[in-house]
Amino acid sequence: MTEELAETGSPDGASIQVGVCDLNGVTRGKRIPGNQGDKALSGAMRMPLSVSCLDIWGRDIDGCAMIFDDGDGDGVCQPIRNSALEASWLGPNVGLVPVWMFTEGGAPSPIDPRQALAAVLERFAARGLTPVVATELEFYLAPLSGRADFTSEGVLSLHQLNQIAPLLDDIYAACSAHGIPADAAISECGAGQFEINLLHRDDALVAGDDALFFKSIVKGCARTHDYVANFMAKPEGTAPGNGLHVHFSLLDRKGRNVFDDGTDLGSDMLRAAVAGVVAAMAESTLIFAPHFNSYRRLRPNSHAPTAITWGYENRTAAVRIPGGSPKARRIEHRVAGADANPYLVLAAVLGAALHGIEQGLVPPDPVDGNSYASAASKLPSDWGAAISAFEDGDILADVFPVQLRDVFVQAKRQEQARFLDNVTGFERATYAELL
Numbered sequence: 356m357t358e359e360l361a362e363t364g365s366p367d368g369a370s371i372q373v374g375v376c377d378l379n380g381v382t383r384g385k386r387i388p389g390n391q392g393d394k395a396l397s398g399a400m401r402m403p404l405s406v407s408c409l410d411i412w413g414r415d416i417d418g419c420a421m422i423f424d425d426g427d428g429d430g431v432c433q434p435i436r437n438s439a440l441e442a443s444w445l446g447p448n449v450g451l452v453p454v455w456m457f458t459e460g461g462a463p464s465p466i467d468p469r470q471a472l473a474a475v476l477e478r479f480a481a482r483g484l485t486p487v488v489a490t491e492l493e494f495y496l497a498p499l500s501g502r503a504d505f506t507s508e509g510v511l512s513l514h515q516l517n518q519i520a521p522l523l524d525d526i527y528a529a530c531s532a533h534g535i536p537a538d539a540a541i542s543e544c545g546a547g548q549f550e551i552n553l554l555h556r557d558d559a560l561v562a563g564d565d566a567l568f569f570k571s572i573v574k575g576c577a578r579t580h581d582y583v584a585n586f587m588a589k590p591e592g593t594a595p596g597n598g599l600h601v602h603f604s605l606l607d608r609k610g611r612n613v614f615d616d617g618t619d620l621g622s623d624m625l626r627a628a629v630a631g632v633v634a635a636m637a638e639s640t641l642i643f644a645p646h647f648n649s650y651r652r653l654r655p656n657s658h659a660p661t662a663i664t665w666g667y668e669n670r671t672a673a674v675r676i677p678g679g680s681p682k683a684r685r686i687e688h689r690v691a692g693a694d695a696n697p698y699l700v701l702a703a704v705l706g707a708a709l710h711g712i713e714q715g716l717v718p719p720d721p722v723d724g725n726s727y728a729s730a731a732s733k734l735p736s737d738w739g740a741a742i743s744a745f746e747d748g749d750i751l752a753d754v755f756p757v758q759l760r761d762v763f764v765q766a767k768r769q770e771q772a773r774f775l776d777n778v779t780g781f782e783r784a785t786y787a788e789l790l
Contacts (some may be wrong), residue, residue: 356462357660359655362727365461368487369388369389369390369393369448369449369450370386370387370388370448370450371386371387371388371389371391371395371439371449371450371451371452371584371600372384372385372386372387372445372447372449372450372451372452373386373387373400373402373432373451373452373454374394374443374451374452374453374454374611375384375402375405375406375407375432375453375454375455375467375468376407376455376468376567376696376698376765377406377407377408377409377458377468377648378408378409378455378466378468378696378699378759378762378763378765379409379411379645379696380567380694380695380696380697380698380699381409381411381413382451382571383406383409383413384402384406384432384454384569385400385402386445387400388449388620389448389692392439392450392452393438395434395454396437396438396439396452396454396574398431398432398433398434399595400431400432400434400454401429401430401431401624401726402429402430402432402456403420403427403429403430404421404427404428404429404456404457404458404464404466404737405421405422405427405466405709406428406467407456407466407467408411408421408465408466408762408763408766409766410424410769410770410773411646411770412773416762416765416766416769417765417769418727418764418765419429419762420758420761421466421758422764425673426553428459429459430456430457430459431456431457431458431461432454432455432456432460432586432664433454433455433456433457434452434453434454434470435453435454435455435560435564436452436453436561436564436669436768437589439451439452439572440452440453440533440568441529441532441533442571442575443529443575443578444572444575444576444578444591446573447778448735449510449538451571453564453567453568455467455470456470457526460507461574466756466758466759466762467562467755467757467760468696468698468699468702468759469563469698471698471699471754471755471759472541472559472560472563472698472699472701472702472715472754472768473589474555474702474703474756475694475701475702475705475706475709475754476559476560476705478706478709479605479705479775480718482709482712483607483608484605484606484607484613484704485557485606486557486559486604486605486705487555487603487604487605487606487612487685488554488555488559488562488601488602488603488696488705489552489553489554489555489556489562489602489603490552490562490565490599490600490601490602491550491551491552491553491598491599491602492549492550492551492553492566492569492586492597492598492599492652492693493533493548493549493550493596493598493599493693494498494523494549494550494573494584494585494586494595494597494656495545495547495548495549495584495585495587495590495591495594495597496519496547496549496577496582496583496584496585497547497582497583497585498581498582498583499578499581499583500581501626501696503509504640505651507588508527508786512541515542515547515549515700516540516541516542516549517650519549519580519582521580522541522577522580522582525539525576525580525703526551526576527573529572529575529630530569530699531573533568533572535553535565535568536553536554536556536565536718537551537552537554537569538552538553538554539552540693542758543595544592544595544619544658545595546594546597546760548550548594548640548643551563551569551573553566553569555602557606557645559603559701559705561702563697563698564699565600565705566599566697567697570586570663570693571775573586580602583776585597586693586694587648587650587651587693587694588644588651588652588692588693588694589648589651589652589692592651593676595658595659596651596652596653596655596657596658596659596692597652597689597692597693597694597773598652598689598691598693599692599693599695599700600687600688600689600702601687601688601704602677602685602686603685603688603704603705604683604684604685604686604772605624606714612682612683612684612685614628614661614685615627615681615682615683615684615742616681618679618681618713619667620667621676621681621684623757624712625676625684625686626642626717626718627711627712627715627717627718628674628686628709628711629665629674629686629708629709629711629718630685630695630711630717630718630719631675631707631708631709631710631711631712631750632688632704632707632708632711632715633663633664633665633673633717633718633719634707634710634716634749634750635706635707635748635750636707636712636734636743636788637663637732637734637735637748638688638689638745638746638749638750638751639703639707639745639748639749639751640653640664640734640735640741640744640745641735641744642691642694642695642696642699642700642702642703642751643649643691643695643697643700643740644690644691644695644734644738644741644747645694645695645696645767646738646770647738647770647771647774648694648738648740649692649695650696650737650738650741652692653734653736654759658670658726659689659690660672660673660689660690660726660734661693661726661727661736662722662726662727662729662731662732662733662734663731663732663733664701664719664721664723664729664731665718665719665721665722666722666723666726669687669721669722669723669724669725669726670689670719671722671724671725671726672689672722672726673688673689673690673726673734674686674688674689674782675687675689676702679751686708688704689735693715702754703751704757705753706750706751706753706755707750707751707754709748710754712755719731732755734751737763738771739771742767742768742771744761744762744766745760746760746764
């Protein structure tokens with residue numbers, strides 16, 4: 356679609372959206388006529404560099420140096436694909452050109468989350484290592500009509516999948532059209548909760564793109580079928596939360612999986628990578644659980660981890676080493692919610708793993724049985740504690756640019772303050788007459 360629009364003009368009503376992923380994982384940008392597609396695809400578009408560092412409501416961050424100290428200058432929008440995504444759910448002849456941000460001089464924007472992941476991957480490449488990454492995303496579907504289509508929990512329920520078969524067909528068709536490797540779909544623990552896996556990529560940047568585009572596709576296709584797709588970490592207080600699980604292994608220059616030593620235990624490098632992600636987990640929690648709602652998911656016995664643990668074939672642990680053939684030996688990181696920014700999640704996970712490898716770290720003993728009952732240290736249990744742990748952490752200081760770390764903390768404190776300013780109706784109903 357877009358290559359034709361760029362070269363031959365556009366039909367009436369055609370348009371292109373040019374979007375950059377901000378720190379919260381929200382796509383922000385501009386809408387241009389379809390006949391300007393060549394401008395978007397050639398890197399001639401410009402937007403303020405600060406578009407990456409807005410709060411969840413789209414407001415400027417108070418005290419942000421990128422805005423107030425540097426004059427809020429423009430950056431250059433470089434496309435991350437050579438053609439646009441066809442966003443058919445937004446209307447006929449609508450395309451999306453995803454971009455990432457560079458400074459006027461051509462340097463990567465220090466607050467662009469995709470750039471942060473790219474920098475981590477450059478460090479792996481310097482060591483002759485290539486991360487191979489896959490993601491699993493959970494979401495809820497609710498009918499726009501308000502009627503309760505899904506009235507019971509149905510783990511691996513084919514009946515629930517059959518209820519949404521036309522929607523699933525459209526999601527798979529859209530993913531196929533844009534090279535997004537959507538794999539198995541299952542119904543999850545909650546009523547109306549589903550999960551679709553994305554296959555492994557040997558380019559983690561593309562894996563991050565896949566996760567971001569996949570969410571847009573699911574939400575857009577859901578609306579065309581009169582559903583709302585919800586990727587909040589905890590849409591309902593008593594229902595299971597939505598996770599973003601990350602699977603990864605590492606290939607050396609000869610294409611060999613360095614986590615494979617021919618045994619079920621995995622190699623020393625696997626354990627060093629595990630040690631790194633475990634060591635960084637507390638300070639990384641803000642990346643994995645970036646919002647007020649995120650901490651409703653991280654509760655004991657909720658199918659979401661709360662203890663800083665790892666184990667073999669143990670889904671109660673924060674980090675799981677799946678079984679199967681040693682050739683496919685990999686690490687599954689289970690902490691992030693579906694509400695997290697996939698680029699920042701991958702940068703934090705892979706950056707921490709690289710820290711463990713570079714430092715030759717040794718992990719604690721793997722946990723057997725119920726990790727919720729483990730004596731291991733716990734993840735920060737609330738937003739404020741997670742913000743402080745991220746701000747004070749040492750490991751992620753070597754993963755993310757200082758500008759990104761500073762503005763992310765500023766954004767989260769600004770968001771936290773607004774939530775604290777708003778008293779809920781439930782609080783009033785509980786306390787007003789009694790106290």
